[in-house]
Amino acid sequence: MSYKKIDSHIISEFLSFLDEKQVIASENEKLAYAQDKTEDFVYMPELVLVPGNTEDISKILKICNKHIIPVTVRSTGTGLSGGALPVKGGIVISMEKFNKILNIDTDNFQITTEPFVINYILQQAVKEKGLFYPPDPANYKDCSIGGNISENSGGPKAVKYGTTKDYVLSLEVVLANGDIIHTGRNLIKDVAGYNLTQLFVGSEGTLGIITKATLKLLPVVKENVLMLMSFTSVEDAGKAVNTILNTGIIPSSLEFMERNALIISKEHINAEFPPVSEKTQAHLIVELDGNDYEKLLEERELLKKAVENADNPEFILFANSEEEKEQIWTLRRNTGTAVGDKDVYKEQDISIPRANIPKAVNYINNWCQKYGYTAACYGHAGDGNIHANILRSGVSDDIWNNKLKLHLKELFDYICNALNGSVTGEHGIGFVQREYLPVMIDQTTLNIMKSIKNLLDPNNIINPGKIFLD
Ligand SMILES: Cc1cc2nc3c(=O)[nH]c(=O)nc-3n(C[C@H](O)[C@H](O)[C@H](O)COP(=O)(O)OP(=O)(O)OC[C@H]3O[C@@H](n4cnc5c(N)ncnc54)[C@H](O)[C@@H]3O)c2cc1C
Incomplete structure (x- = not known):
């Protein structure tokens, strides 16, 4: 596929409905849109557009589809597989103006939001209303809901609460030809037709641009306890994962850090706590949540005994304060950055x-x-x-x-x-x-995936160079 270069005529087409501030052509300003968090890749877009509403995106895509110009949609650019990199040049659409929560429906436990809203901000907003949005990528303070939907992001809470896909009820999406479609309904049960919502979840920005989403919420969970289990072998840590789950208690988080990761992350933030001895080979971070604190303490004790009996832990410690919990989580959430x-x-x-x-x-x-x-x-x-x-x-x-x-x-x-x-x-x-x-x-299965892409984007303009080799 050969793509057209952007010239002054095409720029004037965009300027017929976007103002000058929404059209970024200077090399300096474009640099911020040329990278994500994937290694040290830099791919300069020819132009960055900052649309303000769904209609703008529809018009942009119609123009790009007509001229065959590649379009890469970008939210906060924290992706780790290069999804937001404009590897074929062309246009980056920055979603930064789609940053509003539109409605929190406290009766039906749902939130309707624009896609650039940061995961943590959404979590805090629903918490204030007594509700809970569980998917929590380790970098939840930096990444957007649109990026989370497009990557089907998980996070520490996935073991108990699932990943982003389990919370997406409906989407508004702009297709490559500029058509605006609405997938799904804001219902817990709905089996009418193919599940197009889930087709777009995890599609990595290759099938369409998400401009609005309604997400399912849960009632807020009030209490949690955190424990740290240290092991002198990875085998014992791995066995302990099954010991814990076989008790029938599902932790709200069950995270793993091998020795190298622990040491690199500890050094990076100069942390003294939690301890890592000469013998330590792995830690498990185990969080339990619920509304009955006494019951959580009982469950914590039960898990401790089960692992002590079966898996030879080096030590097991309970986080005794909010500060200790925070220290344990900071060490875990910091690991990716520390390694980088x-x-x-x-x-x-x-x-x-x-x-x-x-x-x-x-x-x-x-x-x-x-x-x-x-x-x-x-x-x-x-x-x-x-x-x-x-x-x-x-x-x-x-x-x-x-x-x-x-x-x-x-x-x-x-x-x-x-x-x-x-x-x-x-x-x-x-x-x-x-x-x-x-x-x-x-x-054969890859060909079916490519046919779906071809059906929705026959000119291969949306995020080309992703998922499939050229
Ligand atoms: C330190 C660190 C820790 C991380 N921890 C986790 C973790 O625990 N779990 C996890 O799952 N991920 C994790 N990630 C990866 C990353 O944060 C997620 O993939 C996140 O969902 C990306 O969101 P974003 O807003 O930055 O998206 P971007 O990086 O901007 O985009 C990601 C992809 O989504 C597409 N996209 C973005 N917005 C839209 C839209 N509106 N419509 C259609 N497509 C769109 C882009 O084209 C691209 O393909 C981590 C990353 C870092 C740097």
């Missing part, structure tokens, strides 16, 4: 059946040793979703730039085919994981 500041790295976001966590982590560490990399593994143990950050650790340019891809194929072959896992649990395929998709999805 430590060394050049490739983020991997593998998902496996959770009983396979020890096998996966051991394989990753051996694989790293074989090729000279280092791994920092951490993530959502309760979901079997482990972020394996592969640090460059001084390997040559040839290995890092040319051989790593082959090495990763070997890794994903094991993860996907020997352990029945996936290349990505929540960060998406985007730009950087495209060549690994065929490791886990057969050609």
